[in-house]
Ligand SMILES: Nc1ncnc2c1ncn2[C@@H]1O[C@H](COP(=O)(O)OP(=O)(O)OP(=O)(O)O)[C@@H](O)[C@H]1O
């Protein structure tokens with residue numbers, strides 16, 4: 001067990017592609033850390049540099065205090081779980097899991113004990129003599145985990161280990177991975193592009209974009225205090241709604257109406273040299289059906305009327321979608337997020353807004369409803385730099 | 394095949410009959426040679442498919458002539474050496490083709506395809522002249538050289554197809570599990586590549602074993618004449634004797650290794666071996 005430190009680690013591929021740029025991460029002993037970001041942002045590259053499968057172009061990697069840059073993967077004492085599982089097809093499950101121990105010249109009795117122990121933890125005892133090709137996806141995934149845990153390495157590296165499983169199994173395995181990590185207490189670096197996995201699994205989350213670290217923090221912190229537009233849009237599901245807005249005399253003019261800034265927001269904006277034109281962000285859960293609120297709460301926000309395009313009832317909540325007329329918020333970060341989400345068709349005019357309302361809401365599809373949003377939860381961003389002007393961390 | 398559609402008994406019978414017809418059509422000439430090889434000299438030309446009187450005399454005869462024995466030794470030696478060289482070089486080349494990006498990769502593939510397609514007969518006369526000038530004519534290396542030339546493209550083609558099937562992430566996994574590059578190759582990649590290498594070796598061996606054109610053109614004595622070429626020089630015990638029986642016997646003898654290969658190693662072409670490494 002050991003802490004892992006990435007000190008200005010940079011990766012430039014021979015063809016000139018900059019896949020990771022001055023990545024600084026301090027991973028504590030026993031911590032479960034998640035690398036998350038859209039496709040091609042350098043997650044796998046960063047993980048492979050920790051593993052030793054890719055050379056580090058510049059910067060330093062330390063594991064347990066010792067410089068690792070020049071060490072071969074086998075001398076780093078870390079185990080990796082691959083997206084494809086990479087099980088050895090010619091070996092049985094038992095042989096697969098025993099492979100790292102055999103290479104370490106562990107004696108037969110101990111190999112047997114350790115494999116049996118890992119098989120018990122992972123519920124694979126009945127499959128030890130089968131070949132990987134005869135296992136289900138979930139079982140293969142567990143064998144891959146087993147192969148990683150048998151030799152009690154200093155750290156686990158996992159590259160999208162659950163992405164080949166179907167949705168239900170993924171949720172199930174997510175819980176077992178989390179439990180297993182707690183039980184073993186081994187430092188773990190986990191790569192995913194699924195923000196739900198990132199939020200639920202990690203002690204801390206690292207958001208990457210185009211090879212640059214955007215923000216590092218606990219899931220809750222990233223959700224409440226996103227450092228910039230990109231993190232704000234990436235973390236949270238459904239994602240935050242963005243509108244173009246303008247600031248004047250402590251009032252914020254948004255397409256949803258004009259609101260007065262709360263004291264908290266005003267204080268945060270002070271000394272930040274905020275531009276006049278900003279991007280305002282409101283999370284879906286900070287909207288509510290105005291009809292359900294009592295007067296004091298109502299006055300803490302702003303109300304407006306909107307025609308609901310689509311209403312999805314989830315039982316516990318209702319999701320209401322509506323369109324706001326006028327300009328859309330524009331920034332390179334938002335474009336990238338939209339591209340990553342696969343949103344190719346952009347509405348001609350106006351932007352779509354997602355709101356999460358209580359199940360008691362009387363909103364109907366096609367009908368006009370009075371909606372409310374919390375003034376104090378509005379986040380403001382600088383459109384040119386993407387920086388969160390209401391960031392307090 | 395017969396299971397396609399509804400496999401009614403009637404359909405099964407139809408298919409079986411058709412299969413049988415094809416097999417008979419293909420096998421009659423072979424069986425004819427076998428039959429001739431077991432006939433006595435007197436009944437050779439009686440036109441019976443099943444010999445009236447059986448004898449092993451033709452087999453005994455050919456194994457008593459140095460002519461055939463020398464040719465057999467030449468055939469085995471030359472085919473084995475050619476196969477070994479072609480497969481070793483082919484493995485390295487195919488590995489490079491499957492795994493690495495290097496300048497001239499497409500050219501290499503193009504040229505090897507070209508060599509494989511080249512009409513061999515157009516090479517015979519120049520090769521004859523070159524080998525005479527170099528003193529390679531009628532020697533083992535003189536035959537091994539063209540065999541490797543034509544065996545190599547075949548080897549590169551089949552092997553690179555096999556190598557592309559190997560999930561190379563396994564190599565990374567082995568490294569992470571603590572293997573040195575040599576251990577990763579020996580314990581993970583080699584076992585997966587073995588069936589491909591083996592299959593390729595058999596194909597190249599059969600190619601060289603069956604060659605007649607180079608064997609007849611580039612040899613002149615027992616020093617390097619292989620069986621297919623030697624057969625055409627067979628005479629009977631005396632000049633007036635019909636060599637048909639001995640030729641047939643020799644033909645049967647050199648067919649045996651091929652039959653053995655095909656029967657026993659058919660199943661070694663286990664393309665499915667690698668399935669299960671990644672999500673199936
Ligand atoms: N071998 C390579 N040579 C050149 N460029 C590469 C190589 N591997 C990756 N890249 C580039 O580096 C960047 C980061 O790649 P990486 O595989 O780390 O992305 P990722 O975040 O893991 O994405 P994904 O979620 O799709 O797996 C990409 O722009 C990619 O094109």
Ligand SMILES: [Mg+2]
Nearest residue numbers: 043044045159
């Ligand atoms: Mg990746």
